[in-house]
Amino acid sequence: MDSGNKLFVTDEGEDINVDQEQIVALETESRETNSKMDVDDEAKGEDEKGSAQPYEDDADPVVSEIPLNLLGTSKDLHVFQYVNRTKISGRKPLKLPAAGKVRYQENSSMWELDIPLDDSIFFNKEKINKDWEANDYQTLRGVGVPNAGQYAGFESNGQMYLVPVNSVAQLRPYFKYIDDSNYKKKQDDIKQQTSNVPQRAHVVTMSVKSVSEQQQNRLTGSLMAHKILDEEEPLNLEWDRSENGIKLKEDIIEEMKKHRLKAVCTEEQYLSNLV
Amino acid sequence: MVSQKRSHSHDHEKDDSFDDLLKPVYKGKKLTDAIDTAEDKWNLLPAFLKVKGLVKQHLDSFNYFVDKDLKKIIEANQVILSDVDPEFYLKYVDIRIGEKSTGSKEKLVPPHECRLRDMTYSAPIYVDIEYTRGRNIIMHKDVEIGRMPIMLRSNKCILNGADQKVMAKLNECPLDPGGYFIVNGTEKVILVQEQLSKNRIIVEADEKKSIVQASVTSSTHERKSKTYVVTKNGKIYLKHNSIAEEVPIAIILKACGIVSDLEIMQLVCGNDSSYQDIFAINLEEAVKLNISTQQQALEYIGSKVKTIRRQKLSILQEGIEAIATTVIAHLTVEALDFREKALYIAMMTRRVVMAIENPKMVDDRDYVGNKRLELAGQLISLLFEDLFKKFNSDFKASIDKVLKKPNRAMEYDALLSINVHSNNITSGLNRAISTGNWSLKRFKMERAGVTHVLSRLSYISALGMMTRISSQFEKSRKVSGPRALQPSQFGMLCTADTPEGEACGLVKNLALMTHITTDDEEDPIKKLCYMLGVEDITLIDSASLHLNYGVHLNGTLIGTTRFPLNFVSQFRQLRRTGRVSEFVSIYTNSHQQAVHIATDGGRICRPLIIVSNGKSHVKAEHLKELLEGKLDFDDFLKLGLVEYLDVNEENDCFIALYEKDLSNRSTHLEIEPFTVLGAVAGLIPYPHHNQSPRNTYQCAMGKQAIGAIGYNQFKRIDTLLYLMIYPQQPMVKTKTIELIDYDKLPAGQNATVAVMSYSGYDIEDALVLNKASIDRGFGRCETRRKTTTVLKRYPNHTQDIIGGMRVDENNNPIWQHEALGPDGLGEVGVKVNSGQIYINKSVPTNASDSVLTSTQSQYKETPVVYRSPVPSHIDQVMMSVSENDQALIKVLLRQNRRPELGDKFSSRHGQKGVCGIIVNHEDMPFNDEGISPDIIMNPHGFPSRMTVGKMIELVSGKAGVLNGSLEYGTCFGGSKLEDMSQILVENGYNYSGKDMLYSGVTGECLQAYIFFGPIYYQKLKHMVLDKMHARARGPRAVLTRQPTEGRSRDGGLRLGEMERDCVIAYGASQLLLERLMISSDAFEVDVCHKCGLMGYSGWCTTCKSAEFIVKMTIPYAAKLLFQELLAMNIAPRLRLEDLFKE
Secondary structure, eight states, X not given: OOOOOSSSXXXXXXXXXXXXXXXXXXXXXXXXXXXXXXXXXXXXXXXXXXXXXXXXXXXXXXXXXXXXXXXXXXOOEEEEEETTOOSEETTEEOOOOOOSEEEEETTTTEEEEEEEOOOSSSOOHHHHXXXXXXXXXEEEEEEEEEOSSOEEEEEXXXXXXXXXXXXXXXXXXXOHHHHHHHHHHHHHHHHHHHHHSOOOOOOOOOOOOOHHHXXXXXXXXXXXXXXXXXXXXOEEEOOOOSSHHHHHHHHHHHHHHHOOOOOSSOHHHHHHHHO | OOOOOOOOOOSSOOOHHHHHHHOSOBTTXXXXXXXXXXXXXXXXXXXXXXXXXXXXXXXHHHHHIIIIIHHHHHHHTOEEEOSSOTTOEEEEEEEEESBOTTSXXXXXXXXXXXXXXXXXXXXXXXXXXXXXXXXXXXXXXEEEEEEEEOOTTSTTSTTTTOOHHHHHHTTOOTTOOOOOEEETTEEEEEOEEEEEOTTOEEEEEETTTTEEEEEEEEEOSSXXXXXXXXXXXXXXXXXXXXXXXXXXXXXXXXXXXXXXXXXXXXXXXXXXXHHHHHHHHHHHHHHHTTOOSHHHHHHHHHHHBOOOOSSOOXXXXXXXXXXXXXXXXXXXXXXXXXXXXXXXXXXXHHHHHHHHHOTTOOOOTTSGGGXXXXXXXXXXXXXXXXXXXHHHHHHHHHHHXXXXXXXXXXXXXXXXXXXXXXXXXXXXXXXXXXXXXXXXXXXXXXXXXOEEEOOOSSHHHHHHHHTEEEESSOSSSOOSXXXXXXXXXXXXXXXXXXXXXGGTTTSXXXXXXXXXXXXXXXXXXXXXXXXXXXXXXXXOOGGGTTTSEEEEETTEEEEEESOHHHHHHHHHHHHHTTSSOTTOEEEEETTTTEEEEEOOTTOEEEEEEEEXXXXXSOOHHHHHHHHTTSOOHHHHHHTTSEEXXXXXXXXXXXXXXXXXXXXXXXXXXXXXXGGGSOTTGXXXXXXXXXXXXXXXXXXXXXXXXXXXXXXXXXXXXXXXXXXXXXXXXXSEEOHHHHHTTTTTSOOOEEEEEEXXXXXXXXXXTOEEEEHHHHHTTTTOEEEEEEEEEEEOBOTTSOBOEEOOOOBOTTSOBOGGGTTBOTTSBBOTTOEEOTTOEEEOEEEESOOSSOTTTSSSOOEEEOOEEOOOSSOEEEEEEEEEEOTTSOXXXXXXXXXXXXXXXXXXXXXXXXOEEEEEEEEOGGGSOBOTTOOOOSEEEOGGGTTTTOBHHHHHHHHHHHHHHHHTSOEEOOTTOSSOHHHHHHHHHHTTSOTTSEEXXXXXXXXXXXXXXXXXXXXXXXXXXXXXXXXXXXXXXXXXXXXXXXXXXXXXXXXXXXXXXXXXXXXXXXXXXXXXXXXXXXXXXXXXXXXXXTTOOEEBTTBBTTTTBSTTEEEEEXXXXXXXXXXXXXXXXXXXXXXXXOSSOO
């Protein structure tokens, strides 16, 4: 993703390792690779293909070749994309926010992050207390989309280390407080209406529903998914502010040293499997 | 020229018919001669047709349906659950047509027998099911759930792969292309249907009303719906049938989870400030309605939804359901993430914004690339799924009925009730194909006229029908767009073959070398795109979406690529090596900054030779190997020499027409330019020299020509068949003629034509025919007409019978029964005259009561009487049993006809004419060699028609006759006129084809040289014998007592309104009276001149008196009118006056 874009600023990715309940600030770069192939072979193969083509969109020369290391096992990595966050504020690059609270609903793979707001500038504290119920954080929410073929990587000693990514979540603001206050207002309205209207006796008709009819009313598709989401208790996670990221990197490098990936098939075979 | 037999060293299976295709000598080159240039690349054509055939599109689509689509349908409707018993389930595991799980194939009744016995050519549909019985799970294989009509020559047909011998044994014509069904004995074709492409965005603009709209017709197995993104007062809204009003686009996007205005702007407009200016106003809409969160937006939409559901949903749930399944229904969201949908709607909006900014960024509905062709397989698949769903719900209902009973004595076996409904599928399929009414409940769709009876007028008319494409447009609407010739139809749809009149341009025909794709799997292609470096759309943030080229798979954005050209060429590389299906198309659209990949079915495509660096990939050695049979067409695809391009991809390529046009920029080379024409237009010699409408006229007439229809033509018993007695192959052929075997089943004769005036009976294109030619068999044809009778059985055990012949006192049969044999049926070979009986059938008088009450059964004679001015001969008598066990009798009557005055003929250049006079041989002009013409044609036929091709045909034909060779008039090629003239000169004739003729009447030399030579003439089906009609008296209609209408009812000839005006103007009142009343419906009424009403038998019922009754004559229709008015409480009273007072 290039930032030739002048008006809008692109986002950055960040990884959170859930297993160890720690936060790692890794510089992520996703790259197409595949786990079955010998990495070096693939890199070469691509280069050859690239140069063999008569039509080059623009000059895209090979600058240097970097050895790749692939982690075969999953580290349960989840990538967050802060879709609406600007990269710079004025001229200073913004630091990645540290979330106050992290909630995760595993069955729906729904992430919710509470990011504390900078209340020093452009912030009306009174309004918070008056209109919205004391909110000094912004809630970001996003669904983790399962992903195959994406890797998070970091560079160490001129080598590239790649770890498979479980899911990618694009985080967008979630204005729950607006919905809540709306709901409250509506409830109040209903209450008022009902209290204003004098109670009158009215006829209640009841019908007996057959069992079979009820069974037909099953929610399906997206409605079902929303129902599951509403019913699921979120998992509260800690945001790790320590520098454990470095240790994780070392762990990964260690782990990769132990295993060397072997290609189970040739490039030809792989391609024919693929298509 | 010497023709030399080649000895083959075939790797592939030997195919006699294919060899014949390769035999002819072309452009003076024998096949054994060295092939040094790729000029002989036309040889790819027979190779293509060998693999693909002319009706391959029908067969492919049916095969796909039977082999793949059926399985998908079963999978989608796999399980039947019971509402009563939660334990119960029934699951379909597999489905097969005509084949058991053991692999043993069902023996089908051969197609010809089906034709003769009025049966349906079908195979059983077997399913494997798994279901519960009590506590056990039971697997049951090969359960028949109905019968599926089988397309002839498809892979389920017994003719599939049959050689000539087998075909002959089964009474089939080996040249018959197949691709049709036989339902209740009639051959039915499902015409190719043309439609706008599904699941693609089409942007249209109305500049006058300043409306821009992007629409997409979503089509899934479950539903069809259309979503619009439209402008209204400069703002953009989303419109859908099941949402009550237009929803502002910003709200829709917020409902999809794109809550921030910034991101909406990024998705729709990207960086482009002019787009941003146009779009910005839409963001205000959401603010005005005070909607800022996703939930608010969903609730807003939910409150507008007007779908009626059985299940009550909350407003929020309605909103979710609307976004997830209703809008853009082909992208159904199953989970929580609406991003895919948001992107699609944003793309639609972006296209609208682009079209507002630049009005040229709209799509053309008539562009062939935006069209999809729906074939037999797809149509049957839709129908079958509907019937299968109905079958399942009926089945489920009957299961529930049994399971509901609380205490059953026995364990319930669901299998017992499966067979009850199996007739629904069989009869549903049969009914739809035989009536052509396609009714699909789930789409609430009714379509009529989907199927047609296969026209067997001639071989070419049957072929023409198989390649025909009918459009969904209304014929009556006066629109020019859909009817116009589209540049994009080059090589895909025939440029000449379309009917005249109301369907002009709406009914099209496929070109010779086209293929129609079937559906391909999307997922592997998607994976491959990611492999080739496409960035996954789920990972791309909204800001960088429009920086790069978007990659669209079947209209849906799946990712972006930075190097579109690289990506496209790599993709093409993989396709050329056979790693991707050859029918997947890929092209870049730089206006939309997009790469489009299409895998869907119904796209028209055609093969082209691949070119790189200005050199054709197909070299002489490849063609040599092709001729030797070492390679076939598919090998050319695999070797990357040839590839299929669809219309969209063609636009991304640079195609050279001839090898000499190749440059470094060329990407492809045309195989043969004459493939722009279809099978029917391919018959025309030198069409490139004709005025274009003439070729179109010939396409219509070629289908009416009488000729041979198949090798099995004498075995067929059709309702009406025209056959030419001595058909000839044309002297001037075309490559297409050889490719489609028209030379083996021709429809016409080579007539020696003199272009001159003769006798004055040749005005208005009338032809002068030579009597001697007719005597020798020119234009002679026969008609064969079928009569079918069924001997019915009745509930009281009586049945129709065939009586024997009745004899007179000398034991000779009476005159009416002269044609009958002792069995009461006409004897084969006997002549039948008008009024004679050829099936002596009797029906029981009492068919309802029990036999016991009436001891002796009585019969009434209902013989089939022959009625025609000309006698017929009995050609065939067939007696058989139909599917429902009733005796079936078919009698075929034959008439032999020689040309007579008024019979219609035409050459192959859209020049028709009737026979104006038949002249004795001695009166015809003759040349030095004593040759006199078969036909004299008036030269006035040429100047305005400009059919130069006809003149060249004559010269080439004449040269061919003198040379002893068949010449070629192939489009954009063929024998050169110079060469032909050379041959004429060498043989002592004038180079121009003109001869000196002598008058047959005076014997003098004619004043001018006469253009004289052979032209191929077709006899058309319109013959005087079938049309001539006169009547003195005859039947009258019951209601009005006026003469009946029409020749078939022996009707009168109408003196119409305009003729009446003429007679009035002339003042011939007595003639008027005679024509309009006396000869029509004169009726004597009793009128009471006191009350003015009509009475009867001299008595006025109103006045109760006979005193004032007067008799007068009025038309019966007038009397009827008065009575009808009376019935409406209006009393028309006649006030009578004596005109001639004494």
